[in-house]
Amino acid sequence: MPVIPAVPAWGELKQATVLFADIVSSTEQIADLDAEQAMERLGPALALMCESIEKFSGTVVRTMGDGVMALFGAPKALEGHALLACEAALDMQQAFKGDSLGFRIRVGLHSGQVASDPQQADGRGGGAHGLTIHLASRVVGLAEPGGICATESCYALLRSSGDVRFMGKHLLKGISGHTGIYALVGLKAASTNRLTQQGSLTPFLGRTGEMDVLKQALLLTERGQARAVGISGEPGAGKSRLCHEFTQWCRSHSIPVFEVRAQPYGHAMPLQPGLSLLRTFFFRITPADDGAAARARITARLAQLGPPSEADLALLYDFLGVAEAGSALLPGLNPKLRHARLLSLVRELVKHDAATTSVILIEDLHWLDEASEEFVATLVEAAAATQTMVVLNFRPSYRLPWAQFDNFQKVELDQLSGSEIEHLVRSLIGPREELREMCRLVVKRSGGNPFFAEELVRSLADGGFLAEEADLSAEALQAIERSLPPTVQAVIGARLDRLGEPEKTLLQMCAIIGKEIPLAVLEHMASPLASVIEKGLDGLCHADLILPQPAVGGRRFAFRHPLIQEVAYSTQLKVRRGPLHCAVALAMEVYYRDQLDEYAALIAYHYESAGQHVDAAHHSSRAAQWVGATNSALAIKHWHKVRSLLQGQARSARADSLRVRAGGQIAVLGWREGLVLQEVQPFIDEAKALAGEMDGRLMQLLLMAEGRMLQASGGPADGYVDLLRQAQFLMEPGADPGREAMINAALSQAYAWAGLLEQALAANTAAMQGMSAIDRFDREWIGFSVEHWVLGMRARLLTRLGRLGDAEECLQQLLVLGQSSNDPVIMQFAHFGYIDLAWCRQSASIAQEHYAHVEEIAAKHEGPYLRVFALSCRATTVSIAGDFVTAASTLTDALALVRGAKVAMEYETEILASLAECYRQLGQADRAVELGGEAIALARRRSTRLPECRALITSAAALLDKHGLIGVAQAKPLFAMAAELVRLTGATIYEESLQRECARIQTLGKPVEVSA
């Protein structure tokens, strides 16, 4: 293949794309102006056009008063000139969308041969001639205002990257014959399949059985029984090619196809494929869409499911990185629930699309990160009864998480048969009879792997062994056979060894960057090679090692095949790779500056590979925070990664502060993930030791996390209170109102569990007063809405204090607030509170009404925590109605769930006390006494005084039920203890039942003195 010289001289013929752009009806707009005024008006518009051209490496050849002409591919040779010209055209139209001058422009594009002439230089690069230019100048007139027209020859170079509308064949002035014209609407997202960009493919051979399986699956899909087909095979066996042939077939039958690909550094880039699936397939967001356009698409799509909730919209905007700058934080939704909600939205969206058939292709699953894996699994499962077919491919090392899904089927791709591979090699080598033996050698060595075969042929061609004059004697062939590399990796390696400079160095740098190579990142790394970078990239493109990619926002390249990157990477010495990784990390920090959260994990990976562990930990923490918004389990892994990166690193303020945050966040998130205190205590302790030396504020949060964890693991509520008191002790009163409010909110919870209601209410009031001062860091640290939390606790407290009217007021507020939330716990909370209230008022109908809501929410969002909630609400509701049989069995279920799943352990004593009460009502006094005793003992260990009080009253009453007067001696001290607890806690709601049961003693015999 010819190598294009680096700095070609003018005065030669080159393949290029010509761009003409002009301002629509400019003559009318400047009719009343003199020449100077006209230039003043048009000048800025022309400057905008030139800016877009230069941004995509084009050369402005002429400006013409109200328009410009530019060349892509001349005088500078450019791979993918047509694509770059299209990008520039789209960029230009985008720029004019917001043009305050009120101009609209048209753009025309045509590709072909251009003669460029240095003698006519106009200061910007010289003149250019030829029919191509002439034709291009005619095309612009066909475009609508705001539109772009391209000729068929330009479109042919775009191949499947262009999103176009055919406008028919046109007769153009001065041009013989008709020219096909396309309106360019946009470019498809970075084409995920290199096969779609390759000019000529080898003929597609064999694979008829596999194609049949795919077509059969499509047939079922069209009938609403969608299938997912996974294609597994060795590297280079032809998985991507098979998928390419199938998806092309689909496209030719007007079935839309969406492609997503996992990347080699997938584990370091959590969620990328998941994000791209949401962006392209579900919301049809194109790379050209800005934030507002993307939000509009999301809103419109979601509206198809019903009126979209604010919370869902905020969640998606945030997740897809299109939230308005400065928009409010998400209303309280913890990561676990956010993640669950995203997955359930995926489910709903897939299911909703029942009426159209489409195909989603997910490439290279073996690189898929865990978080995306869940997205894909959800998609595959939810697609079952729809018309969305999912095609996946992966290498055999990949372990399939959804092999058990009924709608999934796996296809193992063997190597091609002897005759097929021979056919392939023949088509590559050519029909010369003398090469028959050479062909046999390649067929044999390739073992039927088409990629290996292709690379072997390429390597023979490079070595001159396929030339007319090559020596094909038996000895020569024997020597060739011996020299043929034994594996596909070796053949690629040999080819890379033969590369000259700067190609080899550039390719190695590219391999470090990843499968996709943004030019800006490469330029940053390769600054010493700046003058030869274009030449080097051209060389690599011509050697078919990398390919230019369509991409809005800057040029980029991709490896032609993943194996090339893998070999180019693994053959570099580690010591050499280190500094390059560091350079990539630095360049990426600049290049992805607007998406740093999304790319933090990848940047961390490069720093780690460069041996810069503190920088790596810093970016990992950023990734943890980002991913933690939707996936706490994954965030915990990232925080562990932060810790392990810092192990053995010298102490420094930066490293220590990362260590503290990592330990603290493991505890905070761990509670949600069902970890118990013992598991996270070492991390908390380590973090506390460091925080103690460096930052008292962090210490407060660590104490709070430790306390919550203690409570959630079944520890004493008083312990939770103590830890928060310690945190308070570290604060200077009045100096930090936001933080004080946070600690008070937690204290309100801790006191409430401890049953110290007045103290709890006081802390709650203090929290409410300071709430607006709580900063973003603290809100992110706890991860859910403080407002909901505080109000919900307040309602429960007031109920227990017997202030039912005040409680109801809080609940009304909470119900309104809850509507703006996606968080099912928050949504349930208000109803839960109403049921509590209904219990106090013994109103079966109110309880029933709110229980229906609770059940609905629990059914919609799975999860053991919500189930426990729902079960206790049910028990309360039915017991108000007098159905203690159902209440007892429901509570038994709740108890089993709490003990089995170790969730909602803080409710265990309450459930036990209620169960004892149920048995008493059912006349099973023995069982009531037994369970009451269990509840009392447990409640004492956990210092949960309210359930203890309730269990004391129930146990004592059950003793009287059973033994009458004889039971009095045993019951009396229990009543006395209950009375003492009512006094201590302020739980007036138990006062009445206590008085009533005590009064029974009088009817049995001697009266008892009770002071409450």
Ligand SMILES: Nc1ncnc2c1ncn2[C@@H]1O[C@H](COP(=O)(O)OP(=O)(O)OP(=O)(O)O)[C@@H](O)[C@H]1O
């Ligand atoms: N059936 C076929 N007929 C002709 N050529 C094929 C066939 N299958 C694959 N090839 C060619 O072999 C090369 C490798 O194929 P492909 O990229 O599909 O491999 P792969 O299995 O996806 O590899 P990887 O696991 O590395 O992604 C491509 O150039 C492709 O065109």
Ligand SMILES: [Mg+2]
């Ligand atoms: Mg592949």
